[in-house]
Amino acid sequence: MAKRIDVSDLDIYYGSFLAVQSVNVSIEPRSITALIGPSGCGKSTFLRSLNRMHEVIPGARVEGKVVMDGQDLYGSDVDPVDVRRQIGMVFQRPNPFPTMSIYDNVAAGLRLNAKKMRKSDLDDLVERSLRGANLWNEVKDRLNRPGSGLSGGQQQRLCIARAIAVEPDVLLMDEPCSALDPISTLAIEDLMTELKERFTIVIVTHNMQQAARVSESTGFFNLSGVGQPGRLIEFNPTEKIFSSPDEKATEDYISGRFG
């Protein structure tokens, strides 16, 4: 269950381009860590490097270490597929599989893990995951309908249900509310607060109020100019970041005096 992640001297490259430079950070288990910063500063890239999803882009690689409870995620004998089975991810735009029913969407990850499950066990797990994502009551009568028929907020909770169904250690969320209306956003935020009892959550957000509302720790990413690598400028408890940050750049950004 929830594990801590220690990142040391992490450089992330796309080909020869250094996108993010020397990140050092410890992400605590059973808490929500928010990553904020302007567009293009590398916070999403950093997030995706935590479950090796950035490797989907040809030429992407890292130098440095990402260690989850003593296990080096970039060890030479580590399969990225295994990493992603332990570290779930929720994307910016809700992306339930359009060709699958709601039920099959939630079961997708469970079926991948190739365990032969009894139908009744699978039913239980799907129900538990949908309840965990606060979606069960809304969809229990139409589990066999396509997931793409739900509203945006429901689709995003479906994606969260799909991610937590496989009981990952860590849940990464890449701007999970940016495509949603305020009410759906609130539902997701409430859900995150419940989920942090069981998972380590890292969330990238452009919404600073959101970071302030839900997270325990906040990291501020910035880049000094176009073509320059992004850096983690400051990482502190959220309260401190939003009241008396150590860095001038952080204060400028959160108070809107950002140039």
Added chain:
Amino acid sequence: MTTTDAPPAPPRPRRRPGDRIFAGSATGAGILILVVLAGVAAFLVSEAWPAVVAPAEDIPGGDGLTAYIAPLVFGTLLAAVIALLVATPLAVAIALYITYYAPPRLATLMGYVMDLLAAIPSIVYGFWGIAALAPALVPFYGWAEEHLGFLPFFAGPASVTGRTMLTAGLVLAIMILPIISAISREVFGQAPALHREAALALGATRWEMIRMAVLPYGRSGVIGGAMLGLGRALGETLAVALVLSGSGGITVNLIGQSNPSTIAANVALKFPESTGIEVNALIASGLALFVITFAVNMFARWIVNRRADFSGAN
């Protein structure tokens, strides 16, 4: 006091000449295709009619029109089905390799090669089939008769020329491979990154990702491509006329010496020396081909629409 003035007539929208010309020509083009289709159908029906009402002994073969056309319909369908069964899995595999496995340079090159394959005229495929493929398959047919003879498909006696239904089906398979793989490649390449990443983030391997996010998405495209290929296989004339030594009746023996011919090949071979009612009989077989092609297309559409909810288009 109430007034019952008629509401003022809505202002007539101004029709610009450009709009009118474009709308007219587009409508004309749309009507034209219907007229052409109706014209072809009317021609086939009117020319086939004498053969339908003619006494059975006047039809070539002497047993009536149904007995004349049935083996041809059977042969047409059999050759096309063989082609489709061989070509579709192969085409899907090629398309997946090009879109998700091959290094980019090789993928581009292979794309060109497949397109080139589509540009080869069918007479060349026919020559290749008769001169290279058929003789090369003779030993295999002998082996198949000996070891797989218990299956009705390989009952034998094996053809010594190799010009069998199976050879014709294989030539057709190679001919329809490019169109199916080109369309599959197109739809596989368009499978949304969003859903591919969703699968990968769940811990899917590349093959599992393809199964979860690419194949279901591309399914209707593959079916569409297969139906285009089937249309070509059903109507292919020259290659089959050259390769297949068609003379026999209905049989599922794929490697024998006597094979049913196909409609298109039969028309091409017989038409020059036909007169009178024989021509009408040939046209009647053409009408049958027309109906088959139509039915195949309707069926494909039905398959594609059946699960429209889950297509990903919504």
